[in-house]
Amino acid sequence: MPTTTYLCRAKAAYKKSPGILELTPTHLQWTVAGKREPNLRIPNAKAASLFCSKEGSAQVKLKLGLVGDDAGHTFMFTSPQASAEREAFKKELQNIIGMNRASAAPSEPATPGLSTPLQQPLPGRMTMTPRSAPSVSRATSVSSTGRGSSGGPSGPTEDFRLRKKVLLKNQELASLHRELVMSGQITESEFWEGREALLLAEASQESQKRGRPGQLVDPRPESVAGGDIKIVVTPQLVHDMFEEFPVVAKAYNETVPRQLSEAEFWKRYFQSRLFHRHRASVRSSATQFVIKDDPIFDKYVEEEDDGLEPRRQRDDEVDLLVNLLATQEDHTEACHTSCAERRC
Structure with missing residues (x-):
C-alpha cells in the first residue's frame, strides 16, 4: 500500500x-x-x-x-x-x-508586504488571519484621465506597486485598508474605487525626473612648495565635469591621446580661458590661476553654431532693388511653352 x-x-x-x-x-x-x-x-x-x-x-x-x-x-x-x-x-x-x-486569477500580482497584522480581535470572537501573498486582489487600473480601466497601460503589477507606496505613506489609509480589505469586508477593487486620484498623484510624482544638483563643479586648488598650485583630478571629478560641461568631454575625446596625454590635457585645461569661464562663479580662488592662450582650448570657448541665425552680420551693403529684366529671356521661353500647351 x-x-x-x-x-x-x-x-x-x-x-x-x-x-x-x-x-x-x-x-x-x-x-x-x-x-x-x-x-x-x-x-x-x-x-x-x-x-x-x-x-x-x-x-x-x-x-x-x-x-x-x-x-x-x-x-x-x-x-x-x-x-x-x-x-x-x-x-x-x-x-x-x-x-x-x-x-x-493568474493575472493578479503577488502582493508581498501588504499582509500586515490585523487589529486586535474582540474577545470571544473569531478573527481572520492575514492571508498569504496572492490573496489580495488587484484594484482597477487607473488611466491618465483618472477613470478606471481593467487593462490600462500601467498593468496590474504597476497598479499594485503604486497602491503599496500610497499605503506606506498614509498610515490612516493603511489602517483602513487592513480593517476593511484584509478582514474580507470589501474587495481590493472596491476599496480603491474613488481613490484613483491618490494613485495618479503618486504616478505623477514618480514620473518627474530629478535634475542635477544646483552646486557647480568646483575643483579645489591646493598650494604646494615653491608657490605652485595643485589640483587632484579624481575619477569622480572627471565624471562631474563631463556631466556639467559637455564641451570639456568633447575636447577630451578629440585630443586625448592623439594630441595630448591625459595629464597634459588637464594641466592645460586648468590654465585655459575655457576653464576660467566655467568657474567664473567661484569668486574666492579665481585669481589663483594664470590664464594662458591655448590654441586647442580657445576654439572651444565659443559656443557651437546652432544654425538658427547667422553668427556674424554681413558688413557689405545689399541692393534692395531687383533687376527683373535680368531673367527676361527665361520668362519669355516659359511663356511660349505655356502658350503652346494651351494652344494659344
Missing part, C-alpha cells in the same frame, strides 16, 4: 467529537477517535479562507472556509501543544489558499 505523506497531524475536535486532524499535499481530513477511515475529507483545492481564534484564548480553534461555502468547518485543537499545532496547520493552509487564489 502506498505511504501517505502528512504535512501536519494533531488531535482536534470537530462538532464536539474528539479525533485526529491531518493535512496531506492533496486534502485535509478528520477522523473520529478510534476509527481508521476519515469522517471528513476536504480537497485542498477547495480551501478559500482561514480564521483563527484570538491568541491566548481558552479554546484554540481554526476555521477553514471553502469555495462556495463560507461557513466551512471549525476544528478545536485539544493537545497540550494546541497553539503550536494550530500555527503549523495555519502556515500550511495559508500557502495552499495562496496557491488556489493564484491559480484562479
Whole structure:
C-alpha cells in the first residue's frame, strides 16, 4: 500500500467529537477517535479562507472556509501543544489558499508586504488571519484621465506597486485598508474605487525626473612648495565635469591621446580661458590661476553654431532693388511653352 505523506497531524475536535486532524499535499481530513477511515475529507483545492481564534484564548480553534461555502468547518485543537499545532496547520493552509487564489486569477500580482497584522480581535470572537501573498486582489487600473480601466497601460503589477507606496505613506489609509480589505469586508477593487486620484498623484510624482544638483563643479586648488598650485583630478571629478560641461568631454575625446596625454590635457585645461569661464562663479580662488592662450582650448570657448541665425552680420551693403529684366529671356521661353500647351 502506498505511504501517505502528512504535512501536519494533531488531535482536534470537530462538532464536539474528539479525533485526529491531518493535512496531506492533496486534502485535509478528520477522523473520529478510534476509527481508521476519515469522517471528513476536504480537497485542498477547495480551501478559500482561514480564521483563527484570538491568541491566548481558552479554546484554540481554526476555521477553514471553502469555495462556495463560507461557513466551512471549525476544528478545536485539544493537545497540550494546541497553539503550536494550530500555527503549523495555519502556515500550511495559508500557502495552499495562496496557491488556489493564484491559480484562479493568474493575472493578479503577488502582493508581498501588504499582509500586515490585523487589529486586535474582540474577545470571544473569531478573527481572520492575514492571508498569504496572492490573496489580495488587484484594484482597477487607473488611466491618465483618472477613470478606471481593467487593462490600462500601467498593468496590474504597476497598479499594485503604486497602491503599496500610497499605503506606506498614509498610515490612516493603511489602517483602513487592513480593517476593511484584509478582514474580507470589501474587495481590493472596491476599496480603491474613488481613490484613483491618490494613485495618479503618486504616478505623477514618480514620473518627474530629478535634475542635477544646483552646486557647480568646483575643483579645489591646493598650494604646494615653491608657490605652485595643485589640483587632484579624481575619477569622480572627471565624471562631474563631463556631466556639467559637455564641451570639456568633447575636447577630451578629440585630443586625448592623439594630441595630448591625459595629464597634459588637464594641466592645460586648468590654465585655459575655457576653464576660467566655467568657474567664473567661484569668486574666492579665481585669481589663483594664470590664464594662458591655448590654441586647442580657445576654439572651444565659443559656443557651437546652432544654425538658427547667422553668427556674424554681413558688413557689405545689399541692393534692395531687383533687376527683373535680368531673367527676361527665361520668362519669355516659359511663356511660349505655356502658350503652346494651351494652344494659344
